[in-house]
Amino acid sequence: MKQIAIFGATGSIGSSTLDIIARHPERFRASVLSANRQVDALVALCQRFEPDLAIIADPALEGELAAKLKAAGLRCEAAAGPSALDQAAAGPLCDTVVAAIVGAAGLGSTIAAARAGKRLLLANKESIVISGELLLQALNEGGGELLPVDSEHNAIFQCLPGGRPPLARSGVRRLILTASGGPFRGRKRDELTTITPDQACKHPKWSMGRKISVDSATLMNKGLEVIEAHHLFGASADQIDVVVHPESLIHSMVDYVDGSVLAQLGNPDMRTAIGYALAWPERIDTAVPTLDLPAIGKLHFEEPDLETFRCLALAFQALRAGGDATTILNAANEVAVEAFLNGQLAFNAIPDLVERVLAELPQQSVVDIPSLMDRDRAAREAALRVLASTC
Numbered sequence: 337m338k339q340i341a342i343f344g345a346t347g348s349i350g351s352s353t354l355d356i357i358a359r360h361p362e363r364f365r366a367s368v369l370s371a372n373r374q375v376d377a378l379v380a381l382c383q384r385f386e387p388d389l390a391i392i393a394d395p396a397l398e399g400e401l402a403a404k405l406k407a408a409g410l411r412c413e414a415a416a417g418p419s420a421l422d423q424a425a426a427g428p429l430c431d432t433v434v435a436a437i438v439g440a441a442g443l444g445s446t447i448a449a450a451r452a453g454k455r456l457l458l459a460n461k462e463s464i465v466i467s468g469e470l471l472l473q474a475l476n477e478g479g480g481e482l483l484p485v486d487s488e489h490n491a492i493f494q495c496l497p498g499g500r501p502p503l504a505r506s507g508v509r510r511l512i513l514t515a516s517g518g519p520f521r522g523r524k525r526d527e528l529t530t531i532t533p534d535q536a537c538k539h540p541k542w543s544m545g546r547k548i549s550v551d552s553a554t555l556m557n558k559g560l561e562v563i564e565a566h567h568l569f570g571a572s573a574d575q576i577d578v579v580v581h582p583e584s585l586i587h588s589m590v591d592y593v594d595g596s597v598l599a600q601l602g603n604p605d606m607r608t609a610i611g612y613a614l615a616w617p618e619r620i621d622t623a624v625p626t627l628d629l630p631a632i633g634k635l636h637f638e639e640p641d642l643e644t645f646r647c648l649a650l651a652f653q654a655l656r657a658g659g660d661a662t663t664i665l666n667a668a669n670e671v672a673v674e675a676f677l678n679g680q681l682a683f684n685a686i687p688d689l690v691e692r693v694l695a696e697l698p699q700q701s702v703v704d705i706p707s708l709m710d711r712d713r714a715a716r717e718a719a720l721r722v723l724a725s726t727c
């Protein structure tokens with residue numbers, strides 16, 4: 337029986353993960369669940385899944401969580417704050433960690449799980465964009481394994497021999513990441529001046545949290561995924577291509593030197609990738625329906641529009657710059673997306689803000705996690721200054 341900690345249990349990835357766990361009670365048990373501030377939603381999950389530990393990230397809500405668990409007659413322990421997340425990720429209550437917190441807030445527990453040698457199911461792409469090689473080093477030292485949950489990386493993992501082999505020795509020419517193009521595919525910059533958060537969060541194919549939905553709309557999501565693919569598979573920026581595929585049925589591809597291109601297809605439902613990562617190297621039923629190819633009929637592909645969706649170009653630029661540039665990119669983007677969702681920043685100003693912060697903070701060499709966190713803070717402060725000067 338695998339004991340699974342789900343960090344970000346109340347979110348979109350969290351609920352898909354719990355759906356799979358509920359379908360396979362003989363294989364999996366949800367032993368630790370966490371949320372940020374949604375106490376009632378977390379308690380409802382505890383009533384259903386009876387974990388050993390529930391963690392609320394906001395320390396001010398620990399008392400409320402403990403009282404509500406007790407009132408519900410649950411024996412589940414309550415804990416709070418980022419350090420409780422880190423301790424649980426490394427502790428004895430779980431052998432598998434699903435990293436499904438959104439943003440840099442997921443970094444600490446992801447690194448802690450890696451250092452502790454857990455099986456790490458990585459959805460929280462921001463943590464690998466921030467920490468890159470340091471996360472992989474922690475994983476090597478811990479002796480655990482990383483299974484990519486992000487649909488594109490999960491697809492590539494499935495198309496490579498043995499998951500994450502050295503590309504040069506595997507005859508890989510390039511990795512091809514597919515992108516849906518987001519809700520504004522085909523539009524030009526001057527047609528995006530009045531975009532609202534609700535419009536940006538209306539993804540054409542996937543049901544996801546609001547931050548990643550905005551990232552998909554700006555194509556920053558694909559940019560973060562290019563950086564994620566670089567670290568996970570050891571591919572250079574020149575070995576990673578992005579192709580827009582509006583049906584979102586091919587989740588990504590691997591192009592080999594002999595002319596073969598291997599693709600992983602499936603309906604756009606994260607339970608496929610999560611089920612694969614949970615059960616690997618086996619496969620389990622996820623209740624995702626199979627593809628009806630004659631009904632689909634045609635698949636379409638086009639080049640990404642890097643002038644309208646400049647975030648993708650900025651992510652390639654940061655990856656090529658090296659050092660901690662991708663940490664700066666991620667922090668500036670998190671501030672910009674939050675400001676956009678709060679109505680403080682226009683949609684088109686998201687790449688402008690990220691570009692200004694990248695220009696203000698030239699990359700430095702990566703030293704360790706604490707110094708990366710300092711740089712993350714500096715980039716957020718710079719982004720807030722730019723924001724204040726534009727409002």
Ligand SMILES: NC(=O)C1=CN([C@@H]2O[C@H](COP(=O)(O)OP(=O)(O)OC[C@H]3O[C@@H](n4cnc5c(N)ncnc54)[C@H](OP(=O)(O)O)[C@@H]3O)[C@@H](O)[C@H]2O)C=CC1
Nearest residue numbers: 344346347348349371372373374393437441459460544545
């Ligand atoms: N959704 C998807 O299909 C995909 C998501 N991903 C990645 O997975 C991650 C999660 O995405 P998604 O599930 O869509 O996001 P959601 O917004 O749906 O869920 C986020 C989860 O993280 C918790 N959380 C938010 N802020 C904090 C914080 N500061 N500290 C601790 N916990 C926090 C939330 O708690 P609360 O409910 O209390 O706010 C919630 O449980 C992201 O990194 C995303 O890029 C990758 C591929 C696909």
Ligand SMILES: CC(=O)[C@@H](O)[C@H](O)COP(=O)(O)O
Nearest residue numbers: 486487515516517518552557
């Ligand atoms: C489901 C998933 O993995 C998301 O990251 C998805 O890829 C978003 O779609 P686009 O970024 O391609 O619009």
Ligand SMILES: [Mn+2]
Nearest residue numbers: 486487488561
């Ligand atoms: Mn993805």
